[in-house]
């Protein structure tokens with residue numbers, strides 16, 4: 528039990544990596560509040576999974592692209608659970624599109640959800656932790672894409688580099704309050720976000736052959752490192768970025 532009785536908030540936790548992180552945190556003894564946008568049924572089933580583990584779960588809908596959602600999520604989570612010990616910024620989108628004709632709306636939405644959303648969510652969670660006066664742990668789900676490019680991700684990769692950078696600066700700003708800030712950098716993890724992109728079996732197989740561990744990732748592969756960074760096992764880790772990619776990044780040739 529690495530997170531016994533901790534109060535954990537996870538954004539974008541109706542599906543995928545956020546959902547796995549939320550359920551894994553509950554498995555480690557935490558109560559969990561999740562944010563989501565539209566997946567009411569998926570969010571309800573995530574809460575049911577948390578409750579099946581004997582922990583409190585609460586789902587709070589809200590669009591992270593709206594700065595007002597951040598304060599609302601934290602306030603409602605505190606109302607339900609009393610405090611915030613751990614905050615996982617995970618909500619994100621990746622609408623694959625070519626660079627030369629990128630629609631302004633697609634670019635702006637991706638920035639607002641992935642980067643602006645992270646900024647205001649992390650700020651709201653940090654303010655709550657500072658008010659509580661007992662430190663905390665913030666983990667942002669960045670990406671291997673913070674370090675490398677993608678032909679159809681020119682609007683997306685800068686947001687992931689930005690989230691990684693946000694954790695570095697926040698680690699400095701919040702260290703004096705005992706709040707640790709780290710990011711995880713997943714490689715390719717099979718979730719709804721890339722279901723269409725990886726529908727082509729040839730592309731899927733090609734991606735897998737580039738990974739030293741021999742397979743694409745699953746959401747639970749990322750949940751473990753998130754729980755580790757959230758826990759006291761990582762008590763002297765802040766400003767760090769943990770690649771969770773099966774070795775893909777280092778595989779040049």
Ligand SMILES: NC(=O)C1=CN([C@@H]2O[C@H](COP(=O)(O)OP(=O)(O)OC[C@H]3O[C@@H](n4cnc5c(N)ncnc54)[C@H](OP(=O)(O)O)[C@@H]3O)[C@@H](O)[C@H]2O)C=CC1
Pocket residue numbers: 538539540541542543544545562563564565566567569589590591592617618619620621640668669670671712713714715716717718719720721
């Ligand atoms: N899968 C991968 O290969 C990788 C993913 N990542 C990152 O992981 C994170 C999670 O993605 P993943 O699990 O793969 O994808 P999913 O599509 O499965 O999950 C995305 C989650 O974010 C939520 N969400 C989307 N937009 C908003 C919004 N505007 N406000 C609130 N919640 C929102 C979704 O909620 P709803 O269902 O209600 O829309 C859902 O819960 C993203 O930040 C992504 O960039 C990083 C590296 C690799």
Ligand SMILES: C[C@H](O)[C@@H]1OC(=O)[C@H](O)[C@@H]1O
Pocket residue numbers: 621669670671672677687713714715716720721724
């Ligand atoms: C959605 C993509 O498949 C995924 O997102 C990331 O951040 C990874 O780098 C992959 O490109």
